[in-house]
Amino acid sequence: MTHTRSWTASISAALGLCALMGVLCFHFPDQLTSRDFRATYTEAFARNLLLAGLVASFLLGTLAIVRGRNRRLAALGVGSAAVAVMLGGATVDFDRIEPTPYSLGLDWFVISLFFSALVFIPIERMKAVRPMSPLRPEWRTDLAYFFMSHVLVQFLLIAVTASTTAIDALAPTDRLKPLVHSLPLWAQFLLAVLCADLAQALLHRAYHNVPFLWRFHAVHHSSRHMDWLAGSRIHIGEILMTRTVVLLPLVLLGFSAEALNAYVIMVGLQAVLAHANLKLEFGWLEYVLVTPRYHHWHHARDMDYVDANYAIHVPLVDMLMGTFKRPPRGTWPEEYGVIKLETVPRGLLRQALLPLRPMQYHDDYVGAEPARRSSAER
Structure with a gap:
């Protein structure tokens, strides 16, 4: 055979x-x-x-x-x-x-996987930063993350909605909501993008600078290969924290359902695109929108970029935070992943336990050389 x-x-x-x-x-x-x-x-x-x-x-x-x-x-x-x-x-x-009060999003997983692969696999092969197979090392791990985040979508939404609703009930924003709601839809959308991205970037920077939070976020940065699937590698604890922090200002300010739906669509597209293996030059648009090259440098194993480019939608947020760093034109990272590879084990289950344990070094870690890997990818 x-x-x-x-x-x-x-x-x-x-x-x-x-x-x-x-x-x-x-x-x-x-x-x-x-x-x-x-x-x-x-x-x-x-x-x-x-x-x-x-x-x-x-x-x-x-x-x-x-x-x-x-x-x-x-x-x-x-x-x-x-x-x-x-x-x-x-x-x-x-x-x-x-x-039913609860259900799994297996349909969301199947349809999303089908169309994401149908769109991104061909264009990544045509415009790749680094030519590689979709079945590159640790693809099973990232697919498992993709599966978990889609199948558990309702449970994640319930948890996030419950926390934001509880805070909204206590916050004195009733006078502000009608003002925001009266804005034109396009203005609500732009304001929602800016508010959500600023909230996420502040939390994102905390992930990098607070040791306990970093143990959650290190999972996302542990991917050694950047493509459309790599962005799915996110610890479930980070998903809950990030979505709560991002949704909170949108709920408190009272944006319309139409503006929120438009924002959600943008999030879905840009989150995948920012991690994609696409060698595209956007010129001056890199000052306006977060592009693959902009976000790839945030994932670089390069000490010059460990505290830079936290925004996921608009670089203006990084400019306001003082963390904007546009790499030289046409350059891409030589290597991706956390600085200390040995601190993140391979496999979804072991990575899920990472925040619950003190920092330690692992023999079977992300990106380990073949001689140091276990016989099967977890």
Whole structure:
């Protein structure tokens, strides 16, 4: 059996597993799909997407097997798709979805992963800072983070909303809210971006300068490869803290739902784009918007940038904080990751425990040389 890497086998496996999860969503929509996300797509769209995934998984997997390329991986794709078909495929019927207090966002994970990969993998191959396979070292770890943050989206939202609502009830901002709400939508959006980015940048700087907080944030900076998936590597504790701090000024100031929705869309796009492996030059726009090069330097293993470029939306925030640092034109970091690699272990579970333990050095750490790695990536 040959172990030659095969794109057709890899895509077949990914689509087959996603299709299987999609079928499970149809069987258990109350428990496995996000109520808020369900409102953004139709049942017909979900069924057609599932059918396309099943067909593509079968065809690509069969082709890889016939060609003798990664037959085990291709068999995983074909097998997963076969199980999905036996469970009903795109024809699963379900009754009216009953409201439930809690549910997982498995549909949000599948659809978001599909379209993110569909968009970013091709453009990263065409305009890469460093050419590399999507299956680069530790991709499984980052995919696990991507899975956790999407599947647990409702629980994270409940926790963040509860804390911000409690603070809002105590804050004397009732006179300010009507004033903000009366602004034109475009003005509300720009103000929301500035307020949220300033709040996040202040917390972001605290992550870097308060040792206890750094143990949460070190997980995010531990990625040795920057691409569209790397930005998902965030400790769940940091997600809760950051989203609470960012949402709080938006709630206290009373921005309209339309302005908040526009901001959320911008966050989703820019957070992925800022980490993407895209060698694009934006010229003077680097003074206006946070671009991949601007944020890549924040992730550099370079002492000159450990306290710089904290903004995630607009560099104006860093200018106000005195942490703005525009790298020389056309330059990109030579290396990414925390300065002391040995302080961050590899794998989601061990990284989840990192803030609960005193700082220590690990044998199996992020970016370790092959001779020092464990036999399997966690």
